[in-house]
Amino acid sequence: MDVFLHRLPLFFDQHALLVLACAGLLLALLVTEVMQLRRGWNEATPATVTRLLNRDNALLIDLSPRADFEKGHIPGARNVAMEQFDPEHKDLAKVKDMPVIVCCRSGVTSQRAAQKLVKAGFKNVHSLAGGLAAWRQADLPVVKGKA
Incomplete structure (x- = not known):
């Protein structure tokens, strides 16, 4: 171990670009993780959504246009x-303490909706990562027609 510590400065000198790149990637990873923790909502996989629906009686809101x-x-x-x-709607206000899942076709619109829910005071907010496309790719059931 002593030899390793003595050679470490020499490695840094000979591979400064590699060390800087590694430090930059580590910093970017750290910043990304901190931002995800601060946003207040979670990205959920289809398996997580299934668990939330079955065990926690979560509310699932699909933000797709009616035709889709x-x-x-x-x-x-x-x-x-x-x-x-509208996260401030009286029907949604009743479920502020319940898990709420938002989804759309691709997962982009649902992220904006999740942010709105967090700003409105919802505590347990999830967005289906990848949207309905990810749900279908996981070969999970889809129903047609009106809800």
Whole structure:
């Protein structure tokens, strides 16, 4: 171990670019993790969403346009178009302490909705990572028609 510690400065001198790149990547990883912790909501995999729906009786909100929702959605999802999504609505205020999952087609719109929910005081907010596309890719059930 003593030999290793004596050779370490020599390694740093000979491979300064490699050491800087490694330090930069480590810093970027650390910043990303801290930002994810501070945002207040979680990205959920399809397996996590299934667990939340089955065990925790989570509310699932699908933000897809009505036509897309009727073409296929997760069983039990409630459809609310993003334009009409209001975290302050009286029906949503009743479930502030429950787990709430938001999803859309690709997962981008649901991230904005998750942020709105956190700002409105919701504590247990999840966004389906990858959206309905990830759900279908995991070969999980999709139902057609109105909710």
